Amino acid sequence: MNETLEEVVRWGVPAAVVFGVAALLAVTGLWALRRARRGPRARAAAALDRAAAGSALIALDDAVEELDLEVALSGALYDGTAPPALRRARMTAQHARDDGFAQLRDLAGDAHPDEIRRLARGIRTRVDVAAGQIAQARQEHAAWMTAHRTADAQLVQARARLETLRAELGDPEALVADIARQVEDDEAQAARAAADQAKAALGDAEADLSEAAELLSDPTRSALPALARAERALRRARTAARALEEQHRLVTEAARAAPGELAAARDALRQAEALRADLEPEDAERLGGELRRLADDLDAVEARAAGRPTSTIAGVARMRDRLDAAVGDARTAQQRMRGARTALPGTLAAARAAVARAEAAASTSSADARVRLSSAHAELAAARSAQDPVAALDAARRALRHAEDAVALADYDRLNGR
Known part of the structure; x- marks a missing residue:
């Protein structure tokens, strides 16, 4: 019996050591491989x-x-x-x-x-x-x-579209002047830039069509490249004209809605203050401090509301977002629903304005900026189609954040020459 045990020990222990070392090496190799694949x-x-x-x-x-x-x-x-x-x-x-x-x-x-x-x-x-x-x-x-199709026919049609677009655009300076009467200079810059782009693009289209007309008389040269450039210029002019009209609409609507949004924000602060009585002392103190900060921020926004309506709407939307985060679960479902209904119009307006800015800034920028712009479009569409005010408000806030991120990334790309 002892001889058998000694035989087992003599052969078994080295084998166990070998297999143990092999297993350890295998585990170590697997660990190193997984680490390298994340290295x-x-x-x-x-x-x-x-x-x-x-x-x-x-x-x-x-x-x-x-x-x-x-x-x-x-x-x-x-x-x-x-x-x-x-x-x-x-x-x-x-x-x-x-x-x-x-x-x-x-x-x-x-x-x-x-x-x-x-x-x-x-x-x-x-x-x-x-x-x-x-x-x-x-x-x-x-x-x-x-x-x-012949180049002659394309030239006639392109000139007709140029004149139609010029008639639709009318006097862009009139829209810019109307915006400038309502807002401070920095809020009128986007409209002024869109008007300049529209006029420049129309001038480019006119020049390209004139060049195409000259080329048509020379059978050795093609007018199609000039016609293609004219079409691109008309596209730029149409896009800029739409941007100008959108800026005018956004500013006009914001100026009309700003007083109501400020009043609704004041009411939301009062309702949040009333919730403090039902909270634990520590939570009540924390909420009170945040409400005081929000009230100070709202005062600062309201002080410049007359000349900065779109910034006012965006500022109120961000404040309402912070207020919802501060109140947290203290409100009932009915209170959350009522708060979402009052916050949704202003947040949607802020999101639309932010997406318009992002389209101008990020549509020719890096992939990350365009990703954010695409996400902003998707969230804005979700906000518009949502039936539940709370879900619509959440989507509108995400659209606002994505659009602002897109503008920030586009600005970073521009400053770094990307």
Whole structure:
């Protein structure tokens, strides 16, 4: 019996040591591998893949913008008889762009590098497919135009659109002057910039069409590049004209709504003050301090409300957000519902104004800025369609934050020459 035990010990202990060391090495190797896949090199490689996906999305977003112009020309100018390939390609590209921006937003934070690289490469694959469809659709459309439309006809139609747009725009300085009478200079800057852009774009379109007319008399040269530049200038003019009208509407509505929003905010503060009696002493003191700070901030906003209506609406919206966070669970469901109904109009107005600013600042900026702009659009749409006031208010606040983030990122890109 002793001999058998000695035999087991003599062979078993070394084997156990060998297997134990092997298991330890395997566990250590697995741990090292997992750590390396989350290490600095892996994160740097994942960041490069994410940046490449962002660059691809920027290119696709710009291509969709150009495609919008061609689709509009195909439908409006050619009586819908042009091949539908452009419209199909635009729809595919829009879906790929929107899904890509949503996924790129989700790639931020502490996601695993492998997941970042997998999703980033998936984004690039879908972008490449959409870009290929756009290129093929443009070839089909160019062939159709060559067969069915002459440069002379395009020039006549472009001049007609220029005159129509000029008539619709009217005198942009009149709108700017009306805004300037209502607000301080800094709140009129966006409208003034939009008016300048509209006038400059109309001038560019006129010059391009004049050049196209001269080229038509020379059979050795093509007028199509000048006509394409004119169409892009008309598109810029139309976008700027819409931005000017939107700024005028936002300022006018904000000036009309600001007194009511300030009064509603004062009432919300009084209601929050009444809740303190039902709180524990420590919680009541904390809420009281925050309410005093909010009241001081509201006083500062109200002092300049007459000349800064859009800033007033945005300031009140942010204050109401802070108030809801300070009150927390102290309110009943009915009180939360009533508070959401009173806060929603002003917050929606602030979100719309912020999205308008973000569109002007971020539409030609980096991928991160465009991601925030896309998120702001989605949240604003959700706020408008929500039936529950609380859910609509939450979505409007998210839209406001995303739009402000988009502007901040665009400003950062501009300051750093990106």
